[in-house]
Each structure stands twice: as C-alpha cells, then as structure tokens.
Amino acid sequence: MRTYISTIGYHSTRVMRPILNNGIDADDTVVLLRPLEDEKEQSKDAIQDVRQTVRELGPDTTVVTEAIDHDSFETAVLECVDVIEAANGQVILNFDGGPREVFLPFTVAAISRPNLIDQVFQFRDTDQKVRELSLPNLMDRVPEVADETLQAVGELDEEATLPSIAESTGKARSTVGRHLDKLEEANLVRTQKAKKTREVRLTLGGRLRLQ
Incomplete structure (x- = not known):
C-alpha cells in the first residue's frame, strides 16, 4: 500500500510522472493538495485528468483532494502535517509546484516529519525531469x-x-x-x-x- 501526496497546479503530468515511475496498485491512494476555495477551471481540469488517468491505471485506486486553508501560514502547515500523519503504507511526496500558498507550507510540513516519509520527488521546471530528493532531518536533536x-x-x-x-x-x-x-x-x-x-x-x- 502506498500513499502519494502531491501539490497540484494546472498540469496533471507533473503529478502523474512519479506515480508512473513507481507504479500504482488497487489499494494505493493519491492525495492532491489544493488551496481552499480554489475554483479555477484549470485546477479542476488538472484534478479531473489525474482522476481519469489513475482510474485507467488502477480502477480501485482512491484519489482524494485536500483543500488547505492558507489564510494563515501556520494553519496551512499544520493541515499539511495532518495529511502526512494520516497517510497509510509507504508515504511518497511529490513537490510538483502548484500554488505557493500550499507549496511552501507543504515543504515545511515535510521537513518537520521526515521519519514518516519514505520517498520524495520533485518535478523540475528546467529540464522537465523527475528527481528523487533526500530531505534533511532538522527535527531530531544531535545526541x-x-x-x-x-x-x-x-x-x-x-x-x-x-x-x-x-x-x-x-x-x-x-x-x-x-x-x-x-x-x-x-x-x-x-x-x-x-x-x-x-x-x-x-x-x-x-x-x-x-x-
């Protein structure tokens, strides 16, 4: 069982590339983070594209969206932490860009919970490639x-x-x-x-x- 957690902007391919690279099974979950009250058609289209592609790859795979309240930076970080902590199985994060209101809180949340994360990927704007990252552990005290x-x-x-x-x-x-x-x-x-x-x-x- 895997849980993919990804920010999402207007391009579904940025979300799907790490999923395609790693594969997807029937009991996997894809979580898409988007800003609360985001009603832009481009965002809706990208989410629908992800749903359709995932459905074709694994009909029983779950795709859910989490609307992040970004009025307060602190609230946004804590909501992203909640998503990471609630994830089941192997937890895979994808930093694919998307709205900065969610991207930065998601990054902070990830760095604050390194022991809960198995893999991290980034879609690079410069060469359109997906690279695996190793997040620094800044939370544990040095013995x-x-x-x-x-x-x-x-x-x-x-x-x-x-x-x-x-x-x-x-x-x-x-x-x-x-x-x-x-x-x-x-x-x-x-x-x-x-x-x-x-x-x-x-x-x-x-x-x-x-x-």
Whole structure:
C-alpha cells in the first residue's frame, strides 16, 4: 500500500510522472493538495485528468483532494502535517509546484516529519525531469555525547574515517563507532565500509547543523 501526496497546479503530468515511475496498485491512494476555495477551471481540469488517468491505471485506486486553508501560514502547515500523519503504507511526496500558498507550507510540513516519509520527488521546471530528493532531518536533536564526533566529521570532510575521527577527538575507536551509529540513525551522517575502515560523510541535515 502506498500513499502519494502531491501539490497540484494546472498540469496533471507533473503529478502523474512519479506515480508512473513507481507504479500504482488497487489499494494505493493519491492525495492532491489544493488551496481552499480554489475554483479555477484549470485546477479542476488538472484534478479531473489525474482522476481519469489513475482510474485507467488502477480502477480501485482512491484519489482524494485536500483543500488547505492558507489564510494563515501556520494553519496551512499544520493541515499539511495532518495529511502526512494520516497517510497509510509507504508515504511518497511529490513537490510538483502548484500554488505557493500550499507549496511552501507543504515543504515545511515535510521537513518537520521526515521519519514518516519514505520517498520524495520533485518535478523540475528546467529540464522537465523527475528527481528523487533526500530531505534533511532538522527535527531530531544531535545526541550530546556525539556532538564532538559530528564536529570532527565536518572538519575532516572527505578525509573522515572512523580512525581519523578517533585520532582527531582522542576517543577510542569503539566509542567513535557508537557515536557514528547514533548520528547515522539521526540521518546526520552516512557511513560505508571501505576496505578495512569506515568512511563517513555528512548528510545535508548534518551540514546544516554545523553551519
């Protein structure tokens, strides 16, 4: 089971491309976010196009629209959070543009709930391609015991390995290894085995924490 959540403007193809790339099954749901009281014919046509295309791909697939109250930015963000939290199964977000009144609150909502999201896609205006994104995790706290290790990863940059971090911080390799496990769990670093060592790189979330 998958739930696709997408902003929608006047172009249904921007919504459908990630769905077509990933596939759709009978028990999947497509949620379209639109501004409250949006009565523009172009918007209605785009939504109808999505409904028709999805119906052709999977007759039992559900397509729902969520009207987001955008008079208050705070309200719009919280309503988008509610949509994400209510999603079932694998949660896939699509940033395809659409009205800014919904797009920005949806973006903030997504960044505030990274642990509920499985995949994120963006339809690019420049080349008309769909790209998968990795949202930074800005919500989880950096484990206090691992803060010095995170700082060392940033300072060592591409030279960061478990041994080099241990040498830089003066900590035992076993201790650094535990810190890296915590930082990776918080999506602040990524590690990989390379020969007999463990290479470490900051994620976008990790870089933002160190700015």
